[in-house]
Amino acid sequence: MKMNTKVVQFLVPVLSILFSFFIGAILIASIGGNPIEAFQFLFKGAFGTKANIGETIVKATPLIFTGLAATFAYKCGVFNLGAEGQFVMGAVVTIWLSSIQLGLPRIPMLMLSIVAGAVAGGLWGAIPGVLKITRGLNEMIVSIMLNYIAILFMGFLYSGPLREDNLPQTAQVIVKLPRIIAKTRVHVGIVIALVVAFLIYYFMFHTAYGFKLRSVGLNRRAAQVNGFPVKTLMLLSFIVSGAIAGLGGSVELLGTQYRLMAGFGEGFGFDGVAIALIGQLNPIGTLLVAYLFAILRTGATTMQVGTGLPTSVIDIIQALVIVFAVAGSALVNLPKIRQVLANWSAEPKKGQGN
Amino acid sequence: MDxxxxxxxxxxxxxxxLRMATPILIVALAELYSERAGLVNIGLDGIMAFGALAGFLVSYQTGNPYLGILAGALGGIxxxxxxxxxxxxxxxxxxxxGMAINIFAxxxxxxxxxxxxxSxxxxxxxxxxxxxxxxxxxxIPFIGDVFFNHTPIVYLTFLLVPITYVFFAKTIPGxxxxxxxxxxxxxxSSGIHVVMVKYKASIICGALAGIGGAYLTTSYISTYSDGVVSGRGFIALTAVIFGRWMPGGILLAALFFGFTDALQLRFQVMNSKTPYQLLAMIPYISTLFALIFFGIKKAGPASSGKPYFREER
Incomplete structure (x- = not known):
């Protein structure tokens, strides 16, 4: 039975992805394209050359961070929709540190920048957490409002106090994350992302505190009755979730974008939510789905150049995956379907003595 | 200050x-119809985005914004x-x-x-x-221009408030x-077809939220761009909480948010020295404070948010 739920958990996202590609193919055909050719270009764009493979990894890096941020919060049953704002605030603090010229050597400066980004994200994430546990406010609305405030604040900075010359953008950061693979833009950020993913996985599934956190997500009342510090755990999950997103913003700035301008971090928050949900709220699943999203993104441009199809076809595929994955997870949890699945898994076990 | x-x-x-309160109000009422049937819909932003597109496209093709509104309603549904x-x-x-809808639509x-x-x-x-x-x-001097010189959508939206009140408070179907x-x-068990009511609620909610989106592209700005909704669905969600799930309360909440938006826009026109980004924060910050000061008590429908299975005991 336990094996079975794991199989289902794995099958739902895989089938959702296949199904979305299938519908995407129909869509491409219906607007006069050749789906097979389009997908060939898509994968060529994502894996064709060493530089392309690198570019896919570069695109995956920020998505892993926001995906993990969403996963972490949802595991504790709180909905952090504010990853975009936390991501932006992480980057904002990083660029501010860069602008005040501390005169630190490169490595300490990088470490300070990244830690400061995580702290800023954590503090920005703490706001909905504190308001939820003290005033019972809806964390989704609060975190969405904070997204808009953070983005406007960033806009204020790059077109005002931190503006460089005439363009509405900041200067480049003074220290950059080192690149790790020759002839690609892959930087050390991907290593940080993988380490964070592993740490979260370990914390969630192999520590007592992680167990308590998950139990709050599964059944808040039961956790409370068991004497778990429910409110503290919820606040903690907000702060950690925000810190992961803030770290992501800092890494994206120091490793890929180098400066803040319009559109920085745009959509990463909701993409993170989608990635977390498709990845079944599992850190490893999050990694894989973030990588898939990155493949779609890098490949989409090549597909557009190669076939003339608009990149938004790929956005549709991405959007379909989330709907199918969410619907699919609900479907397998319907009482009737559950019964069928239980029977199905019980059959072969007959004769093995329960 | 003069x-x-x-x-x-x-x-x-x-x-x-009044102009800025209209989309918030109609979408908040959409949410009220949904929540009264036990469906918390946080996909309002997504529905509005689709309504905005449908409304714009039809109004652009036909040159008739009324058909655009109709298309927005259908798209929302x-x-x-x-x-x-x-x-x-x-x-x-x-x-x-709901979140999936916000990404998908x-x-x-x-x-x-x-x-x-x-492109x-x-x-x-x-x-x-x-x-x-x-x-x-x-x-009528002053009042006439403020209240009686709007598009029909504005009148209809405000008219929907007493209609909704009467429906829920004074009629048997309500x-x-x-x-x-x-x-x-x-x-x-008293003979109401629960699933049917939920579907009806979803149709009403979709239509109203779609109109709310279409209002933006047919009556407020004449173009469509991604992100045109800019969180208004979530502000409408706040208006429902802030208004304590009562049509009159929602009206006041929507007027408050409309006022903050209008104030922000007026400031931008008047005062070119203050960076517009700081002014544009006003509606979002007001929403936060509205929640902090008035959003504590939980007063929503008791079974809102819970799935309903007919066969389950």
Whole structure:
């Protein structure tokens, strides 16, 4: 039975992805394209050359961070929709540190920048957490409002106090994350992302505190009755979730974008939510789905150049995956379907003595 | 500070308040109809985005913004039926599925826009809906211009407030409807078709939220762009909480948010020295503070957010 739920958990996202590609193919055909050719270009764009493979990894890096941020919060049953704002605030603090010229050597400066980004994200994430546990406010609305405030604040900075010359953008950061693979833009950020993913996985599934956190997500009342510090755990999950997103913003700035301008971090928050949900709220699943999203993104441009199809076809595929994955997870949890699945898994076990 | 007291400024501000409150109000009422049937719909932003696109496209093609509004309503219904199927039939978590709609619907809208207009940077412009002054009343000095010189959508939206109040408080179908959001099992045993009510609620919610989106592209700005909704769906969600799930309360909440938006826009026009980003934060910050000070008590329908399975005991 336990094996079975794991199989289902794995099958739902895989089938959702296949199904979305299938519908995407129909869509491409219906607007006069050749789906097979389009997908060939898509994968060529994502894996064709060493530089392309690198570019896919570069695109995956920020998505892993926001995906993990969403996963972490949802595991504790709180909905952090504010990853975009936390991501932006992480980057904002990083660029501010860069602008005040501390005169630190490169490595300490990088470490300070990244830690400061995580702290800023954590503090920005703490706001909905504190308001939820003290005033019972809806964390989704609060975190969405904070997204808009953070983005406007960033806009204020790059077109005002931190503006460089005439363009509405900041200067480049003074220290950059080192690149790790020759002839690609892959930087050390991907290593940080993988380490964070592993740490979260370990914390969630192999520590007592992680167990308590998950139990709050599964059944808040039961956790409370068991004497778990429910409110503290919820606040903690907000702060950690925000810190992961803030770290992501800092890494994206120091490793890929180098400066803040319009559109920085745009959509990463909701993409993170989608990635977390498709990845079944599992850190490893999050990694894989973030990588898939990155493949779609890098490949989409090549597909557009190669076939003339608009990149938004790929956005549709991405959007379909989330709907199918969410619907699919609900479907397998319907009482009737559950019964069928239980029977199905019980059959072969007959004769093995329960 | 004198300028605040000058009559033209005040008139312009109030006029703008009503105009900006309209999309919030109609979408908040959409949410009320949904929640009264036990469906918390946080996909309002997505529905609005699709409504905005449908409204713009039809109004651009036909030159008739009224058809645009109609298209917005139909588009909204279409999107919300996906939500309805997922949450009612499949019993998906409403919050999660609403979030999926928020990601899915704007992507579709953006795709359709690009298919229709290409990726060219020149924005297509549609004709805006003209204001229809109410004969007689609009001639009253000051008040006439503020209240009786709007597009029909504004009048209809505000008219929807007393209609909704009467429906839920004074009519049998309205009370039956409400019982679905409070205690669906009791409703079912007294002969109400719970699933049917939920679907009806989703259609009403989709239509109203779609109109709210279409209002933006047919009566407020004449172009469509991704992100045109900019969180208004979530502000409407706040208006429902802030207004304590009562039509009158929601009206006040929507007027408050409309006022903050209008104030922000007026400031931008008047004061070119203050960076616009700081002014544009006003509505979002006000929403936060509105929640902090007035959003504590939980007063929503008791069974809102819970899936309903007919066969389950």
């Amino acid at each position: 300028i605040f007291l000058s009559l033209p400024f005040l008139q312009e501000l109030l006029l703008s308040t 279409l999107v919300n039926l996906v939500y309805a199927f997922g949450t009612i039939q499949l019993g998906a978590q409403q919050i999660v599925f 704007p992507a579709i809208a953006s795709f359709i826009y690009k298919m229709a207009f290409g 060219s940077s020149s924005l297509a412009q549609a004709t805006l809906m003209a204001a229809i002054p109410i004969p007689g009343l609009s001639r 009370l039956n409807y409400k019982s679905v959001g409070e205690y669906p099992k009791a409703a079912e």
